[in-house]
Amino acid sequence: MANTRNVRVRFAPSPTGPLHIGGVRTALYNYLFARQNGGTMILRIEDTDSNRFVPGAEDYINEALAWLGIGIDEGVREGGDFGPYKQSERRDIYRRYVKQLLDSGRAYYAFDTPEELEAKRKEVPNFQYDASTRLSMRNSLSLGLDEARKLIDAGEKYVVRFLVEPNRDVTVHDLIRGDVVINSKIIDDKVLYKSADDLPTYHLANIVDDHLMEVSHVIRGEEWLPSAPLHVLLYEAFGWTDTMPAFVHLPLLLKPDGKGKLSKRDGDRLGFPVFPLEWHDPKSGDVSSGYREAGYLPEAVVNFLALLGWNPGDDREILSIDELIQLFSFEHCSRAGAKFDFEKGKWFNHQYLLAKPDEELAELFKPILAAHGVEVARFSDEYIARAVGLVKSRISFVGDLWEQAGFFFVAPTEYSPKDIRKRWKEDTPAIMTQLIDVVNGLEDMTSKAAEDVVLKWISDNGYHLGNVMNAFRLTVVGECRGPHMFDITELMGKEETIARIKRGIENIKCEE
RNA sequence: GGUGAUUUAGUGUAGCGGUUAGCACGCCACCCUCUCACGGUGGAAACCCGGGUUCGAGUCCCGGAUUCACUACCA
Numbered sequence: 001m002a003n004t005r006n007v008r009v010r011f012a013p014s015p016t017g018p019l020h021i022g023g024v025r026t027a028l029y030n031y032l033f034a035r036q037n038g039g040t041m042i043l044r045i046e047d048t049d050s051n052r053f054v055p056g057a058e059d060y061i062n063e064a065l066a067w068l069g070i071g072i073d074e075g076v077r078e079g080g081d082f083g084p085y086k087q088s089e090r091r092d093i094y095r096r097y098v099k100q101l102l103d104s105g106r107a108y109y110a111f112d113t114p115e116e117l118e119a120k121r122k123e124v125p126n127f128q129y130d131a132s133t134r135l136s137m138r139n140s141l142s143l144g145l146d147e148a149r150k151l152i153d154a155g156e157k158y159v160v161r162f163l164v165e166p167n168r169d170v171t172v173h174d175l176i177r178g179d180v181v182i183n184s185k186i187i188d189d190k191v192l193y194k195s196a197d198d199l200p201t202y203h204l205a206n207i208v209d210d211h212l213m214e215v216s217h218v219i220r221g222e223e224w225l226p227s228a229p230l231h232v233l234l235y236e237a238f239g240w241t242d243t244m245p246a247f248v249h250l251p252l253l254l255k256p257d258g259k260g261k262l263s264k265r266d267g268d269r270l271g272f273p274v275f276p277l278e279w280h281d282p283k284s285g286d287v288s289s290g291y292r293e294a295g296y297l298p299e300a301v302v303n304f305l306a307l308l309g310w311n312p313g314d315d316r317e318i319l320s321i322d323e324l325i326q327l328f329s330f331e332h333c334s335r336a337g338a339k340f341d342f343e344k345g346k347w348f349n350h351q352y353l354l355a356k357p358d359e360e361l362a363e364l365f366k367p368i369l370a371a372h373g374v375e376v377a378r379f380s381d382e383y384i385a386r387a388v389g390l391v392k393s394r395i396s397f398v399g400d401l402w403e404q405a406g407f408f409f410v411a412p413t414e415y416s417p418k419d420i421r422k423r424w425k426e427d428t429p430a431i432m433t434q435l436i437d438v439v440n441g442l443e444d445m446t447s448k449a450a451e452d453v454v455l456k457w458i459s460d461n462g463y464h465l466g467n468v469m470n471a472f473r474l475t476v477v478g479e480c481r482g483p484h485m486f487d488i489t490e491l492m493g494k495e496e497t498i499a500r501i502k503r504g505i506e507n508i509k510c511e512e
Numbered sequence: 513g514g515u516g517a518u519u520u521a522g523u524g525u526a527g528c529g530g531u532u533a534g535c536a537c538g539c540c541a542c543c544c545u546c547u548c549a550c551g552g553u554g555g556a557a558a559c560c561c562g563g564g565u566u567c568g569a570g571u572c573c574c575g576g577a578u579u580c581a582c583u584a585c586c587a
Contacts, residue, residue, distance in 0.1 A: 014587050049586055114585060121584095126513065128583080159585050177517070186515050186583080194585045202587050226516060226582035249517085252580070256523080259579075307536095311525060315535045334525075337580060341523045344537045354550085394549040404549090419547085455546095469546030481548035 005216045005243075007039025011065075011072075012206070012220075014046045015057035018279035018288065019064045021340075022221065022253040022262055025305045029250060030219045031070045032306070032328040042213060043075035045086040046206070048199045055282050064276040068298045069321060074213075082213040087205050094200040097208045097238070098160050098193045106237040107192060109148045110139035110161045128188045131166040152195075160193040162203075162234065170229040175217075175248045175330040182229045190230055203227065207234045210245055219248040222337070223261075248330055251309045252337040262340050264288065272342040276301065295397030296345075300352040304345045308338045318351055346396045353398070358389040365401045372402055374409045383408075386491050390483040404482070408491065411500050412478025415508050419480040423470040429505045431468060432475065434461075436501050445494055447486040454486070475504025 011027040013019060019027075034041040043065070045058055062077060074080030084090055101107035110129075112120075116138075121127045134141055139161065140148035152158060166185040173179055192204040200208070210218060228247055235244040253262045256270060267274035267288060278290035291301050303319055311334075312319065312327045319327065353361065362385040369376050369384075376384075391404040438457045442450055458468050470480050476488060476497060489497045 012587090016587075046587065052586065110585090112585095117585080126583090128514095157585090161585095174517095180516070182516065188583080191585050196585070199585095201585070206587090221581090222517070223581055223587090229516095251518085254580075261580080308524070313526080315526075317524095317536060336518050338525090339523060341537070344524065347537055391549085393551090423547095458546095466546055471546095473547060477547085479548090480546085483547095483549085485546060 005214070007034060007037035008042065008214050008216045009034050009039060009219055010042035010044050010210070010213065010215050012044040012046045012209075013061055014049065014052070015054060015061065016049070016052040017054050017057055017264070017281075018275045018277070018290075019057075019061045020262075020264065021274050021276065021291075021305070024064065024068065024070075024276055024301075025253065025308060026219065026221055026250060027065060027070050028068070028302060028305055029248075029310070029328070029333075032325050033217065033219060033330075034073070035325040036328055039216070040073045041071065042080070042082070042215070043072040043078070043085065044209060044213070045076055045088075046202065047086060047088045048202060048205050050088075050197050050199065056280075060277065060279065067292055068276060068302055070302075087209065088199065090205070090209070091198055093212070094193065094205060094208060095198075098200065098204065101162070101192070101237060102160060104237070105163070107160050107162050108134075108140045108189075109152065109158045110137065110189075110191075111143075111148075111151055111156055111158050112138050113157075128186075129161065130164060130185070130188045134161075134163075134189055158195050159191045161189040162192050162230070162237070164189055164230075164233060170232050172225075172228040172232055172247055174225070174228070175246055176333045177225075177249060177335060180225065180228070182226075184229070184233065187230050187233070203230060203234065207231055207238070211235070211238070211240050211243065214243075215245045217248060218245045219250065222249045222252050225249045248333075251334055253308060254337040254339045256340050256342060261337075266340075270342070272345070274340075295399040296349050297352045297356070297398075300349040301345075303352070304348040308340070309334050318348075350396045353392055353395060356392075358385040358392070361385075361388045361392060361398070361401070364398045365405070368399065368402050369409060372406065372410075379409065383491065390487055390491070407477045407482070408488075411496075411503065412476075414478060415474055415504070416479035419470065419474055420508055423467055423474060423480065424508050425467065425471075428467070428471045429508075431463060432471060432501055432505050435468070435472060436498050439489070439494060439498055439501070442494060445490050447484065447490045450489060451486040471504075472501070474508065475501045 009030040011030045013023055031041050033039070043061075045061075047053060058076070065072060072078050074082060074085065076085045098107065102109075117129075127133065129137065136142070143151075164184055164187050168184040169181050170184055171179050171181050190203055191201050193200045228249070232244070235241050254260065255262050255266050262274060264274060273289040273291045273294050275288050275290045276292060278293040279288045280286075281288070292298070299321065302321060302324070306319065306324050306328075307317060310328065311332050313332050359381070362381060365384060365388055366376050387405045387408040388401060391401065394404055395401055435454070438454060439450075442453060444450065455465070458465055469485060473480055473482065473485055476485075476492070482488065
């Protein structure tokens with residue numbers, strides 16, 4: 001049944017902080033699958049833990065998904081026929097279904113306090129609230145329903161627990177892992193609802209919402225695999241097995257070094273972002289770096305993330321969002337966790353930067369120029385775009401543009417000592433003085449034309465090509481690197497070129 | 513501890529009984545070259561271990577080990 005239904009998937013984050021890059025990938029896979037099948041992508045906010053609510057987190061999620069181009073069809077902002085899409089606004093619904101479970105004897109009231117439970121866990125090693133222990137606890141099964149009602153009427157706080165029958169093999173059919181079978185005896189009587197805040201826990205809310213929202217495929221992280229059997233049991237208890245969604249548990253994103261799941265802290269520890277957008281923690285005031293602010297292009301992040309745990313089945317790596325949508329499949333999802341490789345991410349960004357039109361990169365460069373005190377208006381769009389075009393093969397991030405192309409906008413005030421030592425000889429100032437005349441006499445500043453003249457002058461005078469060219473470069477760029485020399489001078493023009501050579505002669509002192 | 517998942521170069525992965533085990537990032541060398549890049553060429557580098565099945569196993573089966581996740585009135 002589930003296979004013939006309309007594809008409806010959901011991304012269901014908790015607003016407990018910034019959206020983690022692993023969560024972004026889960027959202028992406030949901031999105032790709034939805035688009036591929038002409039389905040619906042739902043964004044559901046799972047805020048059933050009132051204690052962990054973080055202001056700003058929901059906005060962050062929306063902004064991050066929007067930046068990455070992960071479109072949402074139904075959600076808090078988008079609306080839809082299956083709302084509300086925020087769990088804290090669905091209390092009435094959950095109450096109704098909790099009652100259904102209670103009435104059918106599939107759940108019961110429990111009065112044990114968190115303190116009592118903690119004490120029990122200390123006292124009994126590996127304590128589990130289940131068929132073997134529930135009768136020794138304070139609940140409507142051990143106390144009797146009448147007694148339980150009295151306690152509730154007296155205002156005692158309670159929870160509703162799911163009654164799990166032991167010793168049943170529960171099968172979870174996972175689209176990338178096959179059948180996973182586990183025995184129900186290792187599942188505890190999970191808390192489904194807490195009277196203290198009149199809210200369900202994840203498990204209940206999740207199943208009810210997925211059912212009501214007619215979700216066809218549950219695509220989520222592998223950390224949910226152990227609780228999937230519980231979810232299957234819940235679908236059974238509700239009598240919804242016919243329409244139970246298909247399960248897909250994605251491999252986790254792991255730390256690049258060491259062990260374990262990629263965590264919030266790894267970013268700043270290892271020097272790369274683990275969040276899509278920069279995040280300012282409202283409580284601690286801490287700032288965590290984001291891909292957007294680090295100069296990543298959203299298409300590159302999407303492409304990189306898509307390939308972490310999935311492949312198209314061939315050697316292709318640079319894939320547009322449309323290609324990803326077309327090619328995505330669970331069959332080609334890997335099963336093991338993927339270590340996050342920052343270097344590869346950098347390479348992807350580089351590829352996308354190379355492919356991006358110079359004019360677009362120029363627009364991204366302008367604010368950076370301004371931030372460095374450059375009066376951007378003094379330069380034409382064309383000048384900026386051409387400068388960007390000359391250096392983009394050597395950048396990984398938009399932010400690298402300043403380092404690589406800054407000299408097009410500000411003449412060097414310092415010169416690389418290392419390069420001076422290597423290329424600025426005793427006779428260099430004299431040769432540079434001659435070069436001024438040569439450049440001044442240039443009728444055509446076009447790269448090739450200028451190159452022909454200057455190179456001929458060098459060879460006619462028997463000068464050392466490398467030394468002269470690098471000294472020239474030193475005066476114009478400030479160090480011995482950058483694009484083809486005559487591409488630079490073509491763009492800068494005769495006047496500026498000569499001015500820089502003059503400044504170089506005055507300011508560069510050879511140190512023997 | 514228990515349960516489940518997992519396992520091909522440093523990393524991400526292809527492979528779906530017979531391949532010199534492919535690709536990409538990173539690394540090294542050379543070429544290009546006025547420099548730094550880009551690009552090109554080449555190189556080092558992998559089937560977790562042990563049993564089986566088979567003429568033949570990275571591919572199938574069993575056992576072990578590994579790593580990861582879960583084991584909350586968190587998701």
